Amino acid sequence: MGESYTRKTVADTGQVPRPNQDRDWTGIVKFKNCLLLFVTLDKTNFQKENQYHDVFTDGAKEFYWDYQSRNTIKTPAIERIVNGDAVVVFVRIKGKTQPFVYAGGLKMTRCSGEKPVQMAFDVLEHQSKPNALLDSVYSWRPDGGRRTRAIEAELVVEPVPDELDPLSDINNASDLPSDETERETVVKARLGQGRFRRDMLSLWGGCAVTGVVSPLMLRASHAKPWRISDNAERLDANNGLALTPSLDAAFDSGWITFNDSGEIVISSRFPSDEALKLEIRPNLKLRKPLNEKQKLYMAHHREEVFLGP
Template sequence: MADNTIQGQAPPPHFKLNETLQRAIIHDRYGGNRQAGISTPAGYPFILIFSGATGQQHGYKDQWENDDVFSYTGEGQTGDMQLAKGNLALAEHLNTGKRVFLFEYVQRGYVQYKGELELIEYDYFTAPDRDGQQRMAIKFFFKRKGIALPYEPELEGIMVKEPSPKQQTIPPNETERKGLVTSRIGQGAYRKSVLHRWRFACAVTGYTKHEILIASHIVPWRDANNLERLDVHNGILLSPVYDALFDQHLISFENNGKIILSPALRASAYDKIGVTGRETIKNLSVENHSYLERHRNEIR
């Protein structure tokens, strides 16, 4: 067909939001790899990305971090992911002018169109490959096309609690033998997920001074398994006073977000540090609840 041979002159695709399509029909029309998660049809100035729950068994956990930000795992089933081919196409799509369209699987062979995306940034994390070996993976963070985020992603200066060497339980792997530090690779993309999840604001107060906010786990690294350590729902973003109290199990939160004060401190002590006992987290997810329950069990 003449209209799919010259990049830049191809007509835009006519996908409708939330429309369910047979994936094979999309490729019949535009071409591109029919099996890959990232498909780059030749002659068309766009990239098709496909996301589904079945990919989680290979470390491909994609999700909406908030209403406007979607995180997508790069391609490569074994070994460390490389910034090449489809991954490189996504990383450079703003420079090359290629538009990105997201589809989510609803059943085998059928996908639902979820909209056009624009890259914010990407980072690295550790995840199992197809053979169950820990490897370096790439996480892309996209926003919906045309959306102005209500916060500015300023990652420099955000403090992140990282495990001490004694708390590391992931055994040494090929990546570490190459001189990379696995925990820090894993913390990069995880930190950004937590920041986007809480929209760069303290979960309790809404305070947005990036330089003093702290991203940490609800269930601590030492008590979590490998999946829980990188689950964004096990993350919370707090200003220093609340983070210190939360870390020491002197405060916790009900599933409805209401703060719980430990009797280990007197009411006058809470008053002196500005904690009233009336604080509430307004946007907890259902997935946060199981982690908070475990945190509440440790309150002093």
């Protein structure tokens, strides 16, 4: 981990034939048992259509990556990643002659868009004390700062009330940590991403109600809203649920909540025909008992968020 490789030494290490030319191994290199990503972070000198935005975030526990603009979600290599094939990444900051740094395995958590396809990965072998080479790629940021992409903000096309708008909450927050890494972690929690999302999925092992385990079909939602939580509560996996999109939207907007026994409570203001279409039924309940901290957060959700009775 954190060692320097050329494409040819990667081939030698994997005991596979060397590429005839470096350009034979660019982007995704496909093998039967895994896919290798070769990523150059600084694309300042690339053609405009190839200036993708690839970067480590959340203390280098996440990696955001754009696949080439001529490819789509149906591209075979992308389909393999979505289907859970093993992914390994080699990263360098710039230059055609600079070697790559081995940054380990990745696990895709979200993908969005077309041409380019945007992907978010958990960094499976994240190093809390990286060597100098690995730290350089972990900490790299483009000149002028990093832009937030659609896959991160999950931007909503239709207008939403300020109290449900994550970007409004973030922009109006006055108590965010001063440290950039800590601030990014707390902001990602409002977006249902980063450490908060990972801890939430680990705690519930899938959707808290249905048991769905595909990361693409899960959202992490706060019980005590982010905007009125302190920074510790914003990152506390006990403060919320991992849910499928329809349940998440209903929970976040107050159409449903859960009692201390884990049974769903549906607001009388939730149109019954809409609830049925979404398969939100009165017999649904949480798959696991709530612990004491979760009960406190859920009580706040019932009292302050739920549109009861």
